[in-house]
Amino acid sequence: MADFDTRDALKADSSPNISSDVVKKAYYEPEWLKKEYAALWPRTWQVACRVEELEHVGSYVIYDIGDESVIVTRSSPDRLRAFYNVCQHRGRRLIDGSLSGTTPNFACKFHGWRWNLDGENEHVVQVDDWHGALDGDDLCLNQVRLDTWGGWVFVNFDPDAPSLRDYLGGVCDALDPLKMDEMRYRWRKWLVVNCNWKVALEAFNEGYHVNVTHPGVVKFGASLFGSREVGIHSMFDTRASTMRAEGTKVKAADAGVDVRKMAAGFYTYQHEELGSLISEAMVPAAKAVPALLPEDATPEQVFGKIIELSMQIDAQKGIEWPMLTPEQYQQVGIDWHIFPNTVILPMASNCLVYRARPLGNDPDRCIFEVSHIERVAKEDIRKVTPERNDDIYDRAFWGEILLQDFQQMEATHKGIKSRGYRGPRLNPEQEKPVANFHRVYHEYLSEA
Numbered sequence: 019m020a021d022f023d024t025r026d027a028l029k030a031d032s033s034p035n036i037s038s039d040v041v042k043k044a045y046y047e048p049e050w051l052k053k054e055y056a057a058l059w060p061r062t063w064q065v066a067c068r069v070e071e072l073e074h075v076g077s078y079v080i081y082d083i084g085d086e087s088v089i090v091t092r093s094s095p096d097r098l099r100a101f102y103n104v105c106q107h108r109g110r111r112l113i114d115g116s117l118s119g120t121t122p123n124f125a126c127k128f129h130g131w132r133w134n135l136d137g138e139n140e141h142v143v144q145v146d147d148w149h150g151a152l153d154g155d156d157l158c159l160n161q162v163r164l165d166t167w168g169g170w171v172f173v174n175f176d177p178d179a180p181s182l183r184d185y186l187g188g189v190c191d192a193l194d195p196l197k198m199d200e201m202r203y204r205w206r207k208w209l210v211v212n213c214n215w216k217v218a219l220e221a222f223n224e225g226y227h228v229n230v231t232h233p234g235v236v237k238f239g240a241s242l243f244g245s246r247e248v249g250i251h252s253m254f255d256t257r258a259s260t261m262r263a264e265g266t267k268v269k270a271a272d273a274g275v276d277v278r279k280m281a282a283g284f285y286t287y288q289h290e291e292l293g294s295l296i297s298e299a300m301v302p303a304a305k306a307v308p309a310l311l312p313e314d315a316t317p318e319q320v321f322g323k324i325i326e327l328s329m330q331i332d333a334q335k336g337i338e339w340p341m342l343t344p345e346q347y348q349q350v351g352i353d354w355h356i357f358p359n360t361v362i363l364p365m366a367s368n369c370l371v372y373r374a375r376p377l378g379n380d381p382d383r384c385i386f387e388v389s390h391i392e393r394v395a396k397e398d399i400r401k402v403t404p405e406r407n408d409d410i411y412d413r414a415f416w417g418e419i420l421l422q423d424f425q426q427m428e429a430t431h432k433g434i435k436s437r438g439y440r441g442p443r444l445n446p447e448q449e450k451p452v453a454n455f456h457r458v459y460h461e462y463l464s465e466a
């Protein structure tokens with residue numbers, strides 16, 4: 019087990035000690051990245067892709083993590099499989115140069131050995147040279163465990179890991195009512211950031227930063243959050259004095275505030291500057307509300323009406339929202355961190371999703387992906403290609419809200435490396451997801 023208690027990081031009065039020091043060094047020392055590759059990434063369930071990306075038999079997606087590469091494919095109409103992306107002859111990558119595509123089989127470009135979509139070897143060039151010594155079973159591609167939840171394809175390299183359902187535990191209980199599997203990508207963006215993957219991820223698994231990092235959001239929405247651990251995962255939500263509405267927790271009516279106008283302003287801002295946590299229908303719905311409700315309408319009335327109108331607009335397009343009870347909405351919360359590297363901000367109509375991964379053997383850089391999935395009409399088949407843009411100042415591409423988050427990452431990573439930094443002192447109410455992450459992370463790494 020870990021040689022320290024990360025809960026120390028929760029203590030407001032935590033002083034410099036081994037725990038803070040270890041937590042700090044794990045962000046940038048190459049030795050810790052090596053431990054991650056030995057004990058974390060090979061043993062955790064991690065999102066490889068979406069089921070929708072594997073539409074046809076032979077569709078495949080490559081998922082790379084460190085030196086490992088996995089082929090995720092549809093081997094038959096109702097079967098998905100994952101294989102180590104390696105030829106069993108001399109070890110060449112079977113698929114290189116493309117991260118997705120469609121293929122009838124996996125043919126190695128070096129000497130031409132070939133496997134079918136179930137990973138069985140179906141061809142060895144000049145096989146007679148082996149005089150019958152090649153055993154068919156031994157030539158199969160090596161499988162990686164695969165399972166799906168919410169339309170996400172997860173893989174796990176560890177044959178002894180718990181089932182995906184057991185691993186996700188309370189995440190499924192809270193988010194299953196959203197029927198995320200019925201959502202589809204609308205956009206995907208990614209970049210390489212000059213910070214450790216944990217720094218990038220931790221810009222998104224707590225709400226404490228919103229007050230200062232996102233003034234444009236605070237103007238409209240709640241800024242006091244509460245968080246909790248859900249096993250190895252974590253979530254956050256707002257605290258009292260706010261109400262639930264699709265897309266945000268919105269401030270209770272301050273005296274004299276016209277909630278109708280505030281709501282229209284908020285949804286327009288979020289639509290323009292994030293392009294997520296809001297569905298297309300909600301902007302016209304919010305703009306229609308001032309003509310339908312009186313000036314002194316309560317937040318409940320305003321946001322109830324916006325949801326009602328949005329559902330009507332979507333229904334006309336064949337898009338159906340799930341009906342959640344107030345208790346289920348409460349469980350859904352605002353933000354979920356799925357250990358180790360995925361964050362989902364779940365809504366009934368759409369979700370904003372983040373995934374962070376280390377880049378090669380460099381602890382100072384990471385791959386960071388942002389995507390938006392949303393509820394669609396059944397016949398709406400989309401092909402969404404991830405767009406890369408490493409310019410963390412390109413507001414036209416990323417929007418103001420993500421730029422504000424990006425500005426924190428590199429600066430935080432640099433600061434963490436300073437001799438003058440004593441280690442994290444986490445907000446006991448709002449930064450539990452960060453503390454819980456480090457607790458679980460160091461439990462995994464203690465076995466490296």
Ligand code: FES
Binds near residue numbers: 110130
């Ligand atoms: S390395 Fe693949 S066929 Fe030789």
Ligand SMILES: [Fe+2]
Binds near residue numbers: 221222228423
């Ligand atoms: Fe943020």
